[in-house]
Amino acid sequence: MITITDDVFCYHCRRYHPAAEMTLVETKGAKRWRCRKSLEHGRTSPARRDDFGRLITEQNQRIRASSTAKTIPYCVKEMLGFGAASTRETA
Numbered sequence: 001m002i003t004i005t006d007d008v009f010c011y012h013c014r015r016y017h018p019a020a021e022m023t024l025v026e027t028k029g030a031k032r033w034r035c036r037k038s039l040e041h042g043r044t045s046p047a048r049r050d051d052f053g054r055l056i057t058e059q060n061q062r063i064r065a066s067s068t069a070k071t072i073p074y075c076v077k078e079m080l081g082f083g084a085a086s087t088r089e090t091a
């Protein structure tokens with residue numbers, strides 16, 4: 001039995017998507033897979049995407065450093081648009 005893995009890890013969403021939805025993009029010399037959805041979001045607001053990308057990179061580094069966090073923290077989900085994306089609530 002051969003197991004074919006069609007899902008590709010999306011560095012933007014930090015989750016797996018079907019390969020058909022993925023695009024290989026080169027960012028600062030590094031090739032990463034991103035889903036079309038995330039690219040479409042980025043196209044609409046490049047400045048925000050850049051800022052967002054930096055945030056995600058920092059977040060990723062933090063997650064990698066701790067190596068204990070296997071699940072996506074809620075704040076990241078919120079940034080990815082799972083919650084109210086544009087409204088920033090300050091407690």
Ligand SMILES: [Zn+2]
Nearest residue numbers: 010013035038
């Ligand atoms: Zn994605």
